[in-house]
Amino acid sequence: METNFDQDVIAAIFKFVWSKKAIDREKIEDGEASKGEERAGTSKKNRPTSANPNAVRLSCELLRLFVTEAVQRAATIAEAEGGTKIEATHLERILPQLLLDF
Amino acid sequence: MDPVTTEDCFDVSDTEKEDDEEEATAHLRDRFRISTISIAESEAKRNNLEISQSVIVCISDLAFKYAEQLADDLELFAHHANRKIVNMNDVILSAHRNKHLADTLRAFSHDLKAKEPHSEKKRKKTSNKEDKGFPSVHHIDP
Numbered sequence: 339m340e341t342n343f344d345q346d347v348i349a350a351i352f353k354f355v356w357s358k359k360a361i362d363r364e365k366i367e368d369g370e371a372s373k374g375e376e377r378a379g380t381s382k383k384n385r386p387t388s389a390n391p392n393a394v395r396l397s398c399e400l401l402r403l404f405v406t407e408a409v410q411r412a413a414t415i416a417e418a419e420g421g422t423k424i425e426a427t428h429l430e431r432i433l434p435q436l437l438l439d440f
Numbered sequence: 441m442d443p444v445t446t447e448d449c450f451d452v453s454d455t456e457k458e459d460d461e462e463e464a465t466a467h468l469r470d471r472f473r474i475s476t477i478s479i480a481e482s483e484a485k486r487n488n489l490e491i492s493q494s495v496i497v498c499i500s501d502l503a504f505k506y507a508e509q510l511a512d513d514l515e516l517f518a519h520h521a522n523r524k525i526v527n528m529n530d531v532i533l534s535a536h537r538n539k540h541l542a543d544t545l546r547a548f549s550h551d552l553k554a555k556e557p558h559s560e561k562k563r564k565k566t567s568n569k570e571d572k573g574f575p576s577v578h579h580i581d582p
Contacts, residue, residue, distance in 0.1 A: 341482055343475045348507065351468050352526075355511035358461070387515045389526035392552045396531040397510060399548050401503055403541065405476055408499045409483040409491065416489055423490040429498060439538050440506060 343398040345391075352389055352397070360386035404440050411436060469504050476500035510534060528552070 364384045389397075409424070411432040416424045477496055484491035510531075517530040528549045535541045 341475075341478045343479070344471070347468065347471045347475060351472065351504075351507050352511045352514070354464060354468060355508055356515055359512075359515065385524060387518055387524055387526060389514070390528075392549070393514070393526045393528050393531050395552055396528050396545060396549055397507075397514075400510070400531060400535060400541075400545060401507055402479055403544065404503050404506055405479045405499055406483045408502070409480050410487070412491075412495065413484065413487040413489050417487070421489075423492055424484060424495055425492055426494055426498070429495050437502075439541070440535075 342402050345394050345398055348398050348401065349389065349394050352394070353386070356386040356388070360384050407439070408432070408436055469501070472504050472507070473497070473500040476503060 367384065408429070412424045412428040415428040415431050416422075419428070421428075473496075476499060480491055480496045480499060513534045514526045514530045517533055518524065518526045521530075532542055532545045532549060535545055
């Protein structure tokens with residue numbers, strides 16, 4: 339089948355972002371509770387978000403669509419200009435609309 | 441994995457932790473880039489075009505930023521629904537502005553669900569949702 343993103347990588351990125359935010363949340367809560375003693379309780383409440391495997395697969399597909407769409411649109415411009423190589427200028431042309439579409 | 445184990449390590453290593461974070465991000469970005477390169481190159485080949493490395497790197501960085509943003513969004517959506525676990529509907533929701541994209545993702549999610557029907561209960565749920573989702577899936581493709 340077509341190449342897609344590695345699920346492990348995407349899951350790792352999500353996990354990284356989520357655990358960072360969970361730590362931030364915990365910090366804020368610690369500040370409010372002034373040296374919270376019951377870390378066990380709060381950490382359970384602030385457990386980082388997780389994703390089910392299908393959601394990760396679907397996110398891989400979404401990101402793959404983003405990349406293929408970028409290449410495809412840049413390719414259209416490159417072909418219209420009669421080039422054989424996709425260059426940065428082609429990407430520049432399609433970038434604003436691409437970012438609006440995702 | 442958990443950087444906050446004791447109170448004093450918490451105080452001392454704030455800058456150190458930032459360095460670690462940067463390192464971890466860089467590592468993830470590299471792994472992400474490997475996948476992007478193969479996807480972008482195969483896509484360019486399909487159009488019988490070459491693609492310059494700088495373009496791929498740029499697209500990869502954009503997609504990585506997008507992935508981070510996506511993680512933020514998905515977390516917010518899940519928490520809004522009082523969940524700690526992100527599911528497929530959250531991902532579809534994140535693409536709701538682009539109708540065509542949302543429909544594509546919905547169709548893909550149906551494929552995923554159809555592939556692994558875990559239990560009777562889940563299958564029942566799936567078929568219900570499929571019934572609801574189908575009219576919009578067959579969106580006209582010009």
